[in-house]
Amino acid sequence: MFRSSFLARVLAIALLAGLSGGGAEWQAHAQGSASDPRIARALQEYKQRLVLENNAARDERVRARIDALTANPGSPVLANPKGDVTIVEFFDYVCPYCKAAEPRLIHLVNSDKRVKLIMKEFPILTKESMIASRMALAAVRQGKYRPFHLALMRRTGRLDEAAIVETATSVGLNIPQLRRDMYAPEVTDEIIANFNLARAIRVFQTPTYIVGSHALAQDSADINFSAEVAQARAKQVESNRRK
Secondary structure, eight states: OHHHHHHHHHHHHHHHHHHHOOOHHHHHHHHHHHTOHHHHHHHHHHHHHHHHHHHHHHHHHHHHTHHHHHOOTTSOEEEOTTOSEEEEEEEOTTOHHHHHHHHHHHHHHHHOTTEEEEEEEOOOSOHHHHHHHHHHHHGGGGTOHHHHHHHHHHOOSOOOHHHHHHHHHHTTOOHHHHHHHTTSHHHHHHHHHHHHHHHHTTOOSSOEEEETTEEOOSOGGGOOHHHHHHHHHHHHHHHHHHO
């Protein structure tokens, strides 16, 4: 009880000092707290506990919506539809972090044939993001989602509409058909479903990855996809053993 109460007081002091902008008394208190190892350690422990609690709550939301995440027929699958571990990625074609992580993700699914990779088009950054996502989903009708997706992710420079159409042409898409199909009801429905799903599980940025039923919290540059998949498999084995 004392420890929880102490931590709460420490957090309140830190927030008031940081947000009040204010009085010299609060500022002096904050400066004094920063030099107190006990308070600094308590704040660090409190922050770590909050992170763990938030991650656990997010994973619970993921588990509650696992069918929508992994079994929606409108979401393109880039690797092994029958894989034993599923990775779901919320991404935006304009997102530089998505593009930077893509080679490692593709290397994983090319080397581990048991991984299922589901793409959740999540165009939140620019109006070109929405154009790219609509055209990508429309490419499904021509059987060219994968090459178009990969070409867009590998493209460098500004991704305006002309660049998107140029990329579509380079992979052999029929552009007049693509422009018609990009506004098909199922394309709109998929994007809306992804927005609703992202809001439900508190996804607010790209990229966001879910491996098995665990939403990864670390920066995309720090993710070891192979290790995350191995951990997900181990959890499956343990879960099956307990049944």
